[in-house]
Amino acid sequence: xxxxxxxxxxxxxxxxxxxxxxxxxxxxxxxxxxxxxxxxxxxxxxxxxxxxxxxxxxxxxxxxxxxxxxxxxxxxxxxxxxxxxxxxxxxxxxxxxxxxxxxxxxxxxxxxxxxxxxxxxxxxxxxxxxxxxxxxxxxxxxxxxxxxxxxxxxxxxxxxxxxxxxxxxxxxxxxxxxxxxxxxxxxxxxxxxxxxxxxxxxxxxxxxxxxxxxxxxxxxxxxxxxxxxxxxxxxxxxxxxxxxxxxxxxxxxxxxxxxxxxxxxxxxxxxxxxxxxxxxxxxxxxxxxxxxxxxxxxxxxxxxxxxxxxxxxxxxxxxxxxxxxxxxxxxxxxxxxxxxxxxxxxxxxxxxxxxxxxxxxxxxxxxxxxxxxxxxxxxxxxxxxxxxxxxxxxxxxxxxxxxxxxxxxxxxxxxxxxxxxxxxxxxxxxxxxxxxxxxxxxxxxxxxxxxxxxxxxxxxxxxx
Amino acid sequence: xxxxxxxxxxxxxxxxxxxxxxxxxxxxxxxxxxxxxxxxxxxxxxxxxxxxxxxxxxxxxxxxxxxxxxxxxxxxxxxxxxxxxxxxxxxxxxxxxxxxxxxxxxxxxxxxxxxxxxxxxxxxxxxxxxxxxxxxxxxxxxxxxxxxxxxxxxxxxxxxxxxxxxxxxxxxxxxxxxxxxxxxxxxxxxxxxxxxxxxxxxxxxxxxxxxxxxxxxxxxxxxxxxxxxxxxxxxxxxxxxxxxxxxxxxxxxxxxxxxxxxxxxxxxxxxxxxxxxxxxxxxxxxxxxxxxxxxxxxxxxxxxxxxxxxxxxxxxxxxxxxxxxxxxxxxxxxxxxxxxxxxxxxxxxxxxxxxxxxxxxxxxxxxxxxxxxxxxxxxxxxxxxxxxxxxxxxxxxxxxxxxxxxxxxxxxxxxxxxxxxxxxxxxxxxxxxxxxxxxxxxxxxxxxxxxxxxxxxxxxxxxx
Numbered sequence: 006x007x008x009x010x011x012x013x014x015x016x017x018x019x020x021x022x023x024x025x026x027x028x029x030x031x032x033x034x035x036x037x038x039x040x041x042x043x044x045x046x047x048x049x050x051x052x053x054x055x056x057x058x059x060x061x062x063x064x065x066x067x068x069x070x071x072x073x074x075x076x077x078x079x080x081x082x083x084x085x086x087x088x089x090x091x092x093x094x095x096x097x098x099x100x101x102x103x104x105x106x107x108x109x110x111x112x113x114x115x116x117x118x119x120x121x122x123x124x125x126x127x128x129x130x131x132x133x134x135x136x137x138x139x140x141x142x143x144x145x146x147x148x149x150x151x152x153x154x155x156x157x158x159x160x161x162x163x164x165x166x167x168x169x170x171x172x173x174x175x176x177x178x179x180x181x182x183x184x185x186x187x188x189x190x191x192x193x194x195x196x197x198x199x200x201x202x203x204x205x206x207x208x209x210x211x212x213x214x215x216x217x218x219x220x221x222x223x224x225x226x227x228x229x230x231x232x233x234x235x236x237x238x239x240x241x242x243x244x245x246x247x248x249x250x251x252x253x254x255x256x257x258x259x260x261x262x263x264x265x266x267x268x269x270x271x272x273x274x275x276x277x278x279x280x281x282x283x284x285x286x287x288x289x290x291x292x293x294x295x296x297x298x299x300x301x302x303x304x305x306x307x308x309x310x311x312x313x314x315x316x317x318x319x320x321x322x323x324x325x326x327x328x329x330x331x332x333x334x335x336x337x338x339x340x341x342x343x344x345x346x347x348x349x350x351x352x353x354x355x356x357x358x359x360x361x362x363x364x365x366x367x368x369x370x371x372x373x374x375x376x377x378x379x380x381x382x383x384x385x386x387x388x389x390x391x392x393x394x395x396x397x398x399x400x401x402x403x404x405x406x407x408x409x410x411x412x413x414x415x416x417x418x419x420x421x422x423x424x425x426x427x428x429x430x431x432x433x434x435x436x437x438x439x440x441x442x443x444x445x446x447x448x449x450x451x452x453x454x455x456x457x458x459x460x461x462x463x464x465x466x467x468x469x
Numbered sequence: 470x471x472x473x474x475x476x477x478x479x480x481x482x483x484x485x486x487x488x489x490x491x492x493x494x495x496x497x498x499x500x501x502x503x504x505x506x507x508x509x510x511x512x513x514x515x516x517x518x519x520x521x522x523x524x525x526x527x528x529x530x531x532x533x534x535x536x537x538x539x540x541x542x543x544x545x546x547x548x549x550x551x552x553x554x555x556x557x558x559x560x561x562x563x564x565x566x567x568x569x570x571x572x573x574x575x576x577x578x579x580x581x582x583x584x585x586x587x588x589x590x591x592x593x594x595x596x597x598x599x600x601x602x603x604x605x606x607x608x609x610x611x612x613x614x615x616x617x618x619x620x621x622x623x624x625x626x627x628x629x630x631x632x633x634x635x636x637x638x639x640x641x642x643x644x645x646x647x648x649x650x651x652x653x654x655x656x657x658x659x660x661x662x663x664x665x666x667x668x669x670x671x672x673x674x675x676x677x678x679x680x681x682x683x684x685x686x687x688x689x690x691x692x693x694x695x696x697x698x699x700x701x702x703x704x705x706x707x708x709x710x711x712x713x714x715x716x717x718x719x720x721x722x723x724x725x726x727x728x729x730x731x732x733x734x735x736x737x738x739x740x741x742x743x744x745x746x747x748x749x750x751x752x753x754x755x756x757x758x759x760x761x762x763x764x765x766x767x768x769x770x771x772x773x774x775x776x777x778x779x780x781x782x783x784x785x786x787x788x789x790x791x792x793x794x795x796x797x798x799x800x801x802x803x804x805x806x807x808x809x810x811x812x813x814x815x816x817x818x819x820x821x822x823x824x825x826x827x828x829x830x831x832x833x834x835x836x837x838x839x840x841x842x843x844x845x846x847x848x849x850x851x852x853x854x855x856x857x858x859x860x861x862x863x864x865x866x867x868x869x870x871x872x873x874x875x876x877x878x879x880x881x882x883x884x885x886x887x888x889x890x891x892x893x894x895x896x897x898x899x900x901x902x903x904x905x906x907x908x909x910x911x912x913x914x915x916x917x918x919x920x921x922x923x924x925x926x927x928x929x930x931x932x933x
Contacts (some may be wrong), residue, residue: 006821008487011555015486018559019479022566023472036578043582044604051590055823061816065563069813072579076569084576089568091475095482099529101561101777102486104553105540112548114500115536118507126515140508151615162670182650185672206626208649208672313565314809345778349533352525357470359519 096353154199156303164272168242220255249280253391263298282309406433560817618663620767628736632706684719713744717855727762746773
């Protein structure tokens, strides 16, 4: 394919993309097929000779589209949002054309530099303490990672390195492997599985801190565990706090946990993967109070800030902590020291939406969640299962887990809307997350009518 | 920005991309600016109100383009290629629109399934043993990773887990931390720094195996180190072989190293990041002989197979080894269990080029490297420093390192072509890699005239 054909096919693809997104509501949000469906629809080997673009695009509709869970349908309420916007897509086109690999300044100066400045822009939108901003006299700065999991792993490894050095500075006879075997990391029992996985990769112990009735970690509980572990000869070194847990969007008490971590020489990492985007709104910024105690902070603009995947932003208070852990230059701060020109997406989205446009997006989606919450509250067959703070509503039918499992099965089978469940204190709960950029009040109202209709049918069939 | 504006701006961007790539030769391949150039060119904060697309695109030319190292210029001969093609860019546009996050089958069936089948297609192109192909009765299969570094880390962690279990199965009283402290991994002294980094992350020892006069690891040397380490009470568990090293594209002797690893219960991972793409050509496939002994194999189609970054393909012989190490389901085989719909790029490129088109691309670029090699060989002021097997030529002026450093400085400063150096046996060597898809014989000839002109001037100035 030469440039002339790309001009033609590229414009056709722009229309295909716009058509797909404009008419996405007409497609069932969730596919109706069995695992393994695809293999029979395409050849077992690549073609030897080139095929035509027309044939390929026909197969997109025949093979791919029937197997898509449409994350950007306004009827998609599962997981957390995956950000998507036209400005980000335009930036990705440019990024693909430039096609640089930014593993050092020389390999791509603009890529390296725009990233640092975009992290400063975003850090300022969040009102991060100055020590996290690179263009100041502080020692911190930000970097783009692929995922929150990657950011968690990097912070844990940096903390591990720092802890080993600190212990050995005092007890020079202790071997590294002895110290490693005594290190303990902590996180909420509500934390994402990737936190536990980071400890598995880093070969250190991880303990789950029990949460309170709001599914949040409180200072007392962590303090108790740390003291027990220290008494047993272990070395607490890391705590991963969560702001906006995956099951219920709960917030750990970082204003109290932070001073405890600082006092105990424990690295505090804050994972705000979903919730972080909301902190650009002054009314939600208090949820981030306590950030000043953190050593590192991460959230995913690719979840809720209209920047297509992947764009997970991480800030550290001391760049040298990361550099020390990886024996690398500042420019190699990344977990994988290779990347695309991802900051272009941030630049396009920030400039074409403006801060006000981004705030409007967050506020609209929180309002939609509140609207759904009101609908649930007004129906006494249902109950709300966790405080609705941002764009997630956890709810269930009053009654057994089985009843709610059956309700979800019917919802999934109907394919009009898509939800996923979670477990909260042993209870099977439905999660309703506002996801698509184009979700409006009418979608919320229709979703609720649909849910209540299925619930009505289900309850009718129950033995009394 | 709504769909209507995206249709308009998207088509403008398609033309911008095509114009950029058609006229890329007119731009200096390497930027002429100092680190920190960008911060002064843009505001210190994001705008509050939305800005116009026209202003943004003007800033792309004003702020971004002057800071780009043009990886797709036919005058770019640095590092290794970064793959780029129009079909891959079209696939990325579609991928952005679908915008699914493929962390489970249900989250995106087509994404999960197309990936498995595309890895089979590619595995068959490489004539991988059947045990690596998912659609067979074997226990293996392939998965897309972001980078070769990520694949190396995953293989090392899987090997670590397997080794601990094996030792503890025999000596049940040994603690995990004791076993970990005795594990030793090995790799070539020519291996990429990411291999050493994987060991650092995994908290295991790594030893560098000295290479022979062709910069390759031979069986004898690894065997000697393994025996010494075993005698010292250590536990050899992992060897990362390299096919096509970064400095000189050297090939470790895997047909001999493989049986040694198998006999010693050491996991053999093969990193063929750059060279792997060439194995789709029957004449280069013998370089992969010995793959049957490997536990895992990785290369980067995003380097040399016309699939834009990121697309690093990894196969394992036993899926359960990886699943066991990460306590995860097969669908979560990834290092980061989140991803974009990357297999679309493979599907588009394989179908629109066909196997023959891909082979033609590899063969053309190897021929261009051979052409450059001949030019160097015909000039007795220069010498070739490593056998030219694929698309990389290592060469230097006969004489001191300082002389060659000065030559490279002049090349870099002139900005007509771009090269980077390497060290081979203490000698400063220039690497000339065929990179851009559009590089032709005339670019090679012109590059050589340019290099010899600068060398002539430099040698004239030398005291005799």
